[in-house]
Amino acid sequence: MTDTAPHGTVRPGGRTARVRAAVLEAAGDALAEHGFAALDLTQIARAGGVGKTTVYRRWGTPGALAADLLADMAEQSLPRARTGDVATDLRENARLVAGSLTDPRQGRLFKALIAASLCNGQAAEALHRFYAVRIDEWAGCVTDAVARGDLPAGTDARRVVAQVSAPLYYALLNTGEPLTEELADRAAAAALAAARAGAL
Amino acid sequence: MTDTAPHGTVRPGGRTARVRAAVLEAAGDALAEHGFAALDLTQIARAGGVGKTTVYRRWGTPGALAADLLADMAEQSLPRARTGDVATDLRENARLVAGSLTDPRQGRLFKALIAASLCNGQAAEALHRFYAVRIDEWAGCVTDAVARGDLPAGTDARRVVAQVSAPLYYALLNTGEPLTEELADRAAAAALAAARAGAL
DNA sequence: CCCGTAAGGGAACTACAGTTCCATTTATCC
DNA sequence: GGATAAATGGAACTGTAGTTCCCTTACGGG
Numbered sequence: 001m002t003d004t005a006p007h008g009t010v011r012p013g014g015r016t017a018r019v020r021a022a023v024l025e026a027a028g029d030a031l032a033e034h035g036f037a038a039l040d041l042t043q044i045a046r047a048g049g050v051g052k053t054t055v056y057r058r059w060g061t062p063g064a065l066a067a068d069l070l071a072d073m074a075e076q077s078l079p080r081a082r083t084g085d086v087a088t089d090l091r092e093n094a095r096l097v098a099g100s101l102t103d104p105r106q107g108r109l110f111k112a113l114i115a116a117s118l119c120n121g122q123a124a125e126a127l128h129r130f131y132a133v134r135i136d137e138w139a140g141c142v143t144d145a146v147a148r149g150d151l152p153a154g155t156d157a158r159r160v161v162a163q164v165s166a167p168l169y170y171a172l173l174n175t176g177e178p179l180t181e182e183l184a185d186r187a188a189a190a191a192l193a194a195a196r197a198g199a200l
Numbered sequence: 201m202t203d204t205a206p207h208g209t210v211r212p213g214g215r216t217a218r219v220r221a222a223v224l225e226a227a228g229d230a231l232a233e234h235g236f237a238a239l240d241l242t243q244i245a246r247a248g249g250v251g252k253t254t255v256y257r258r259w260g261t262p263g264a265l266a267a268d269l270l271a272d273m274a275e276q277s278l279p280r281a282r283t284g285d286v287a288t289d290l291r292e293n294a295r296l297v298a299g300s301l302t303d304p305r306q307g308r309l310f311k312a313l314i315a316a317s318l319c320n321g322q323a324a325e326a327l328h329r330f331y332a333v334r335i336d337e338w339a340g341c342v343t344d345a346v347a348r349g350d351l352p353a354g355t356d357a358r359r360v361v362a363q364v365s366a367p368l369y370y371a372l373l374n375t376g377e378p379l380t381e382e383l384a385d386r387a388a389a390a391a392l393a394a395a396r397a398g399a400l
Numbered sequence: 401c402c403c404g405t406a407a408g409g410g411a412a413c414t415a416c417a418g419t420t421c422c423a424t425t426t427a428t429c430c
Numbered sequence: 431g432g433a434t435a436a437a438t439g440g441a442a443c444t445g446t447a448g449t450t451c452c453c454t455t456a457c458g459g460g
Contacts, residue, residue: 401460402459402460403458403459403460404457404458404459404460405456405457405458406455406456406457406458407454407455407456407457408453408454408455408456409452409453409454409455410451410452410453410454411450411451411452412449412450412451413448413449413450413451414447414448414449414450415446415447415448415449416444416445416446416447416448417444417445417446417447418443418444418445418446419442419443419444419445420441420442420443420444421440421441421442421443422439422440422441423438423439423440423441424437424438424439424440425436425437425438425439426435426436426437426438427434427435427436427437428433428434428435428436429432429433429434430431430432430433430434
């Protein structure tokens with residue numbers, strides 16, 4: 001069995017790249033507007049101005065398409081804050097996350113992508129990589145603070161960053177509580193308090 | 201427009217109840233095994249030994265069926281721990297949640313139901329109610345501790361309980377980190393430290 | 401600049417989820 | 431326990447998501 005290269009990898013330039021961009025944009029719009037359950041490759045093809053045969057051949061399933069969109073999004077990560085104060089840095093992070101999840105388009109998109117990750121293994125893997133990238137970026141705030149002596153040695157930097165986001169996602173997904181700026185600030189403060197106590 | 205009573209509410213006894221039980225059980229099995237995206241009412245009807253017309257008439261969509269399953273699950277809530285020590289109570293809670301999410305069947309079922317809630321408004325509302333019930337039950341551990349003077353006055357009990365679960369769900373959904381007992385214990389300890397510091 | 405082939409796209413086909421219609425069963429009221 | 435209509439269920443129907451076939455376009459190595 002000669003393993004064939006997947007479609008779109010041998011000649012990735014020109015048209016192929018344009019098709020991918022058009023499809024990913026249409027997919028993002030559709031996910032944000034109608035959610036993952038309603039993601040229909042035929043409609044994506046029409047919206048992107050692309051033959052539906054192409055979409056089915058290159059992506060095949062809604063889950064795989066969501067996974068590709070996530071991989072694309074993971075490459076566009078914003079730089080972390082560097083205020084020199086952990087409390088401020090973590091609060092910035094919390095507000096950034098809350099802001100993303102509150103934004104009408106982005107919030108719905110994230111919900112749809114999490115739904116995708118819960119329905120499909122490829123999408124799950126892509127989502128975990130996406131958050132790994134974001135967490136690694138912000139972990140620097142915590143390692144810097146440990147180096148300055150502002151937090152106990154042995155503190156797990158990524159764990160602290162995750163601890164900031166966790167209550168925000170819990171509010172979004174589990175309880176449905178509205179994501180206010182006050183909630184974001186409290187999430188950052190709680191994570192910091194736990195870190196200071198050596199619990200992370 | 202005379203608003204008609206929804207199907208299955210006028211004669212809820214006997215066969216109607218048996219049909220509901222059979223369908224909800226089949227739905228739980230299907231969700232745990234194949235996830236929300238693959239939830240197909242025709243297959244549910246067959247698996248439950250029920251006419252597919254009935255399933256479409258009474259539930260109509262996968263989202264509504266998931267919502268009804270969640271409503272059913274919310275009624276079977278387990279009683280909270282009462283060890284007399286907040287740290288122990290919260291650790292018990294964390295281990296219980298982690299245990300549920302680690303269990304092969306329950307873990308997959310919860311993932312599927314969260315996916316459902318992200319795809320459907322009714323399911324979302326039902327999920328939020330489900331967690332509200334669970335959080336209210338365990339909040340007693342915290343209010344007791346505040347009354348004993350073990351935690352600062354003004355601590356929001358439900359917020360503390362949510363803070364215990366949040367990192368576990370974040371690990372399950374966002375990062376994909378395995379849910380160990382150590383992780384559960386740390387989640388409880390971090391929430392407690394934040395509460396002691398007055399951050400909740 | 402030219403050829404070989406990777407990639408795209410149009411159109412017909414197929415399978416099956418979801419709907420509709422109506423006959424049958426059976427809870428509930430008296 | 432009999433009447434009534436609520437609820438179930440079988441069977442035929444329909445729209446459309448996803449597949450297949452094959453021709454066209456254009457990327458990329460020489």
